[in-house]
Amino acid sequence: MADEDLMAGKTIKTLYSAAEISARIDDMADAIITHAIITEAKGALLVEVIMNGAVIFAADLVRALSRRGLDIEIDFIALSSYGEGTESSGNVVLEADARGAIAGRTVLLIDDILETGRTLNYARSYFLGKGAAHVMTGVLLDKSAGRDPVIRPDFAGFECPDLFVIGYGMDYAYRFRELPYIGYMEQGAAADGKDSTG
């Protein structure tokens, strides 16, 4: 779909600026590094990034953890349930398997956002099913308020209002992941469809 059709007279409003995201990730890294299960883990922490949306958040979080001295192995799993839409299909599809050795490991699952919790819950079951000793979960945005999520995250950056958000890895119809800030679309166009300097 062309950008003009996706925007259709809408403007992107900033919800969290790049600077706010960066500061919150430092807070999350501090919380993670001092968590008992993580500090007591034997060997490198296995960080499992849930593709695609979590890639940009994870890139910043793992470097914040590394700066704090944590040994990390990074691996990826691809899960999808929203497709081009703004609502969960209700069905989490495993698009690509994890590749790391999992049995006996302490795993930190990283995702960009939790809404229904289906994705994170699927991933948690997946890694426990492969013999992980512990599975911890971290999301940048927790959008579960007012819902009844099937899982709650161990670490969360922001409580996100009930808006369909884009940017910083998150897409609408596979676009806008590259925005350095997190925003949402609102009716009413600026000249170029974007008002945000984030």
Ligand SMILES: O=P(O)(O)OC[C@H]1O[C@H](OP(=O)(O)OP(=O)(O)O)[C@H](O)[C@@H]1O
């Ligand atoms: O809590 P839930 O309701 O399960 O929603 C959260 C999931 O939705 C998005 O993934 P999506 O299916 O859009 O795939 P993507 O990561 O490739 O964008 C997001 O990246 C989370 O993984």
Ligand SMILES: Nc1nc2[nH]cnc2c(=O)[nH]1
């Ligand atoms: N891009 C995006 N993906 C989501 N997955 C669950 N909620 C959201 C959201 O608000 N935005």
